[in-house]
Amino acid sequence: MRVTVFSGAGISAESGVPTFRDAETGLWAKVDPYEISSSEGWRAHPDKVWAWYLWRHHMMGAVAPNEGHRAVAAWEDHAEVHVVTQNVDNLHERAGSRNVHHVHGSLFEFHCDRCGTEYAGPIPDMPEPVESVQPPRCVCGGLIRPNVVWFGEPLPDDAWEQSLEAVVHADLLVVVGTSSVVYPAAGLPELAVAHGTPVIEVNPEPTPLSASATVSLREKAASALPGLLQRLPSLFD
Incomplete structure (x- = not known):
C-alpha cells in the first residue's frame, strides 16, 4: 500500500511551533510578513531577515x-x-x-543567494529575538540565506x-x-x-x-x- x-x-x-495564520499568537502578528518573507525584504534588510530566521530556527529546533x-x-x-x-x-x-x-523549503538548509551553493557552515543559536544579525558570506561574495520559499518565488x-x-x-x-x-x-x-x-x-x-x-x-x-x-x-x- x-x-x-x-x-x-x-x-x-x-x-x-506557532502557526503563521493564528490571528492572536501567530508570528505574523508581530512582524510585517512581506518584509521578512520576500526577496525584496531580503535585498533591502538582509540583516533583519537573517536575525528573524535565526530565531525561528531556534524555536523550531527547540520543540519535539x-x-x-x-x-x-x-x-x-x-x-x-x-x-x-x-x-x-x-x-x-x-x-x-x-x-x-x-x-x-526547509529552515534547516541554507544556500548562497548569488551562486546557489549549499551552505554547511555553523549557524548561531538565537534563543531570543534580536533586530539585526549579519548573515554569513559565501566565497563568491553572496549572502547565505535560508532555503525557504519566499513570496513570489517558485x-x-x-x-x-x-x-x-x-x-x-x-x-x-x-x-x-x-x-x-x-x-x-x-x-x-x-x-x-x-x-x-x-x-x-x-x-x-x-x-x-x-x-x-x-x-x-x-x-x-x-x-x-x-x-x-x-x-x-x-x-x-
Whole structure:
C-alpha cells in the first residue's frame, strides 16, 4: 500500500511551533510578513531577515515531534509512505520519516543567494529575538540565506516533482493540519480527488477540501493519526 501524507502548519502547532495564520499568537502578528518573507525584504534588510530566521530556527529546533509525526513515521512498518509537507521545520524527519518532500523549503538548509551553493557552515543559536544579525558570506561574495520559499518565488523543482509523483501514485492521501488555501501546494489534494484516490482529511476545522474529501476527521493530528491505518476499514464502510 502506498500512503502519501500532505501536512501543514497544524501538525507542527501541536508540538508548540506557532502557526503563521493564528490571528492572536501567530508570528505574523508581530512582524510585517512581506518584509521578512520576500526577496525584496531580503535585498533591502538582509540583516533583519537573517536575525528573524535565526530565531525561528531556534524555536523550531527547540520543540519535539508529537504523536502525529511519530505515527506517520511508524506507518513505514506497514506501507510505502511519502510525506509532502508545507512546513519548513524538520519534525517529520526527526520523528523517523524517510521520504519527506518540502514544497516550501526547509529552515534547516541554507544556500548562497548569488551562486546557489549549499551552505554547511555553523549557524548561531538565537534563543531570543534580536533586530539585526549579519548573515554569513559565501566565497563568491553572496549572502547565505535560508532555503525557504519566499513570496513570489517558485517552489523547488525537485521537491515539487517528487510531491506530484507521490500524490499521483498514492493509494491513499492523508491531508493533515493544512488550511488548503495556499496554492499551488493546495492543488495536490485536488489532484488526488481528480484521480479518484481516497482522501482522508484530518483537521479540527472545516476547510475548502472538506466537501470533496472521502472522509473528514474533526480531530487533531496527535489523536487521529496513531492507529489510523488500522481504522481504515471502518472509516470507508
